[in-house]
Amino acid sequence: MTERAVDASTVLVVGRTDRGKTTWVRTLIERWTSRGETVGWVDADVGQGVLGPPAVQSLAVCRPGRDPQVVARWFVGNTSPRAHMLPCVVGVLRLTARAREEGCSRVVVDTTGLVAPSEGGVALKTWKAEALAPCTVVGLEVDGELEPILGPMEADPRFEVVRIPPGRGVRRRSFEERAAARAQRFREHLAGGREIALPQETPVYGTGTVGRGRLVGLLDGGGFCVGLGVVARWGERRAVHSPVDLHRVCAVRLGALKVDPESGREG
Numbered sequence: 597m598t599e600r601a602v603d604a605s606t607v608l609v610v611g612r613t614d615r616g617k618t619t620w621v622r623t624l625i626e627r628w629t630s631r632g633e634t635v636g637w638v639d640a641d642v643g644q645g646v647l648g649p650p651a652v653q654s655l656a657v658c659r660p661g662r663d664p665q666v667v668a669r670w671f672v673g674n675t676s677p678r679a680h681m682l683p684c685v686v687g688v689l690r691l692t693a694r695a696r697e698e699g700c701s702r703v704v705v706d707t708t709g710l711v712a713p714s715e716g717g718v719a720l721k722t723w724k725a726e727a728l729a730p731c732t733v734v735g736l737e738v739d740g741e742l743e744p745i746l747g748p749m750e751a752d753p754r755f756e757v758v759r760i761p762p763g764r765g766v767r768r769r770s771f772e773e774r775a776a777a778r779a780q781r782f783r784e785h786l787a788g789g790r791e792i793a794l795p796q797e798t799p800v801y802g803t804g805t806v807g808r809g810r811l812v813g814l815l816d817g818g819g820f821c822v823g824l825g826v827v828a829r830w831g832e833r834r835a836v837h838s839p840v841d842l843h844r845v846c847a848v849r850l851g852a853l854k855v856d857p858e859s860g861r862e863g
């Protein structure tokens with residue numbers, strides 16, 4: 597089965613890391629846009645996404661003959677969805693709704709590689725599908741590893757399930773390669789940043805001790821993420837290192853990791 601067989605208005609793509617999900621998503625989007633359709637591309641991979649920095653989900657609107665244009669982001673706050681599943685599911689819902697507002701007749705959602713039942717992967721993918729229902733769920737799998745996710749949906753008329761074997765040329769990346777790719781994307785996003793002082797009245801969501809280096813999401817009036825920041829000072833006078841224009845910031849959400857703005861490295 598290829599992308600030709602998928603003809604739904606909402607498509608959720610699942611599979612372990614390095615199964616060819618993102619490649620498949622790009623092909624599907626090209627097919628649709630070449631037919632004149634406007635497509636919403638929700639990149640919900642907070643680790644190895646391709647539309648923005650790590651720790652966020654991004655929405656790009658893809659119009660015929662034009663490059664994908666990122667129109668909204670959603671802050672999750674970590675580079676893995678483990679322990680951050682609520683913002684992951686809500687983000688997929690909010691970005692998909694935003695895609696419809698932007699005039700997208702179709703939306704395709706690319707996801708992280710977290711599918712293992714023992715790590716909450718089945719719950720995460722199941723609740724994403726529920727958030728989008730009715731939808732087509734495309735699974736790239738080698739030997740039935742997605743059965744706990746796809747099995748029940750196959751018997752449920754609200755879902756169309758399409759199982760696809762990964763392409764032969766799919767390349768696996770090492771842990772180090774993945775970490776280096778994330779660091780580069782953090783670095784690129786934070787480049788050109790400067791220290792911006794946050795007004796005392798700015799709402800700050802999140803808990804825990806806040807120290808220098810903590811990643812934050814800077815949110816607009818709709819709760820979408822206008823960009824990332826890294827805490828420079830906290831306490832009575834709060835400041836973050838960020839490329840974002842302060843005038844766009846209506847709220848701050850604390851992330852779950854530290855990032856060095858120079859190297860982009862986590863830790």
Ligand SMILES: Nc1ncnc2c1ncn2[C@@H]1O[C@H](COP(=O)(O)OP(=O)(O)O)[C@@H](O)[C@H]1O
Nearest residue numbers: 613614615616617618619620763764765766767
């Ligand atoms: N059908 C395919 N044939 C050849 N190479 C592929 C194919 N699908 C993916 N790849 C390559 O395999 C790697 C991982 O693919 P990717 O789409 O990023 O996987 P995922 O999104 O599941 O992590 C990439 O280098 C990509 O270019």
Ligand SMILES: [Mg+2]
Nearest residue numbers: 617618641644
């Ligand atoms: Mg991918």
